[in-house]
Amino acid sequence: MAKSVIVNDVTKIYKLFSSPKERLLDLVIPRKSYGENFYALQNVSFDVDEGDIVGFVGVNGSGKSTLSNIIAGVVPESYGSVEVRGQAAIIAVNSGLDNKLTGRENIELKLLMLGFNKKQINELEDEIIEFAEVEKFIDQPVKSYSSGMKSRLGFAISVNVDPDILLIDEALSVGDKAFAEKSLAKMYEFKESGKTMFFVSHSIGQMKKFCEKVVWLEYGGVKEYGPAKEVLAHYEEFLEKYKKMSKKEKQQYKDEVTRKQSGIEAAT
Numbered sequence: 001m002a003k004s005v006i007v008n009d010v011t012k013i014y015k016l017f018s019s020p021k022e023r024l025l026d027l028v029i030p031r032k033s034y035g036e037n038f039y040a041l042q043n044v045s046f047d048v049d050e051g052d053i054v055g056f057v058g059v060n061g062s063g064k065s066t067l068s069n070i071i072a073g074v075v076p077e078s079y080g081s082v083e084v085r086g087q088a089a090i091i092a093v094n095s096g097l098d099n100k101l102t103g104r105e106n107i108e109l110k111l112l113m114l115g116f117n118k119k120q121i122n123e124l125e126d127e128i129i130e131f132a133e134v135e136k137f138i139d140q141p142v143k144s145y146s147s148g149m150k151s152r153l154g155f156a157i158s159v160n161v162d163p164d165i166l167l168i169d170e171a172l173s174v175g176d177k178a179f180a181e182k183s184l185a186k187m188y189e190f191k192e193s194g195k196t197m198f199f200v201s202h203s204i205g206q207m208k209k210f211c212e213k214v215v216w217l218e219y220g221g222v223k224e225y226g227p228a229k230e231v232l233a234h235y236e237e238f239l240e241k242y243k244k245m246s247k248k249e250k251q252q253y254k255d256e257v258t259r260k261q262s263g264i265e266a267a268t
C-alpha cells in the first residue's frame with residue numbers, strides 16, 4: 001500500500017513571550033534569550049497509508065490541532081519533516097477565513113492559493129456557495145457572518161476542492177443538525193472514494209464510527225498509534241482515571257510525561 005503521509009520526527013516550538021515588548025524585541029533583535037520555548041509537539045513520527053482514516057485524540061492542549069495544521073501545510077514544523085502525497089485541505093472550527101474579505105473573495109483566494117485557474121474557480125464558486133448555504137451574504141465581509149456561517153463556508157471550500165487528503169478538526173461540532181448530516185454524507189463520500197482522512201474530535205463515539213486508526217497524543221508526544229478499537233479502549237480507560245484527578249494531580253502527571261519526553265529522568 002502506498003504511503004499517503006509520513007510524519008518524521010516532527011517538533012513544533014512556539015515562543016511564549018512575557019510581554020508585547022519582549023515579542024517586539026525578539027523581532028528586532030532575534031536572540032535566544034527572548035521568550036520561552038514551548039514544545040507543542042515533540043519528536044512525533046508515524047505514517048499513514050493511502051485511504052486510511054486516522055483519528056487524533058488527546059486531552060486539551062495535547063497538540064491535535066497543531067499536528068493537523070502542520071500536515072495541511074498551514075503551520076510550519078520547527079524540526080523534522082512531513083511528506084504529503086497530493087493536495088491536503090483542512091476544515092477547522094476556526095475556519096481559516098480572512099474576516100476582512102467577503103465570502104466570495106475568501107473562496108477565490110483559497111482556490112488561487114491551491115493552484116486553481118480562473119475558469120476552474122468560476123465553476124467551483126457556485127457549488128461552494130450553494131453547499132455552504134450563504135447565497136444572500138456571499139458579498140458581505142466574513143466578519144459579519146455568524147460562527148455557523150463561517151464554519152459552513154470553511155467546510156464547503158475544503159470538501160469541494162476535492163483534495164487527496166482531508167483533515168477535519170472538530171468541524172462537525174458546529175452548525176445545525178441538517179448541515180452536520182450533509183457534512184457527514186460528504187465525508188462518507190470521501191471514505192468511499194478511498195481518500196486519506198484525518199479526524200480530530202473530542203467525541204469518542206464519532207471516532208469509533210469513523211476511524212480505522214488512532215493517534216493518541218499526550219502533551220505533544222505520541223502515546224499510542226494503532227487500530228482505532230484498541231487505542232480508543234486504552235484512551236477511554238485513561239480518561240476515566242484522568243477525570244478523577246485533582247488539578248494538582250493533573251499537573252504532576254503532565255510534568256512526569258513531559259520530563260520523560262525530553263529524556264530527563266526524575267532525580268529520585
Ligand SMILES: Nc1ncnc2c1ncn2[C@@H]1O[C@H](COP(=O)(O)OP(=O)(O)OP(=O)(O)O)[C@@H](O)[C@H]1O
Nearest residue numbers: 014015038040058059060061062063064065066067
Ligand atoms: N500560536 C500559538 N502560540 C503559542 N502556543 C500555542 C499556539 N498554538 C497552540 N499553542 C499551544 O500548543 C499546545 C497544543 O495546542 P493544540 O491547539 O494543538 O492542542 P489540541 O490538542 O488541539 O487542544 P484542544 O483539544 O484544546 O483543541 C497548547 O498548549 C497551546 O496552548
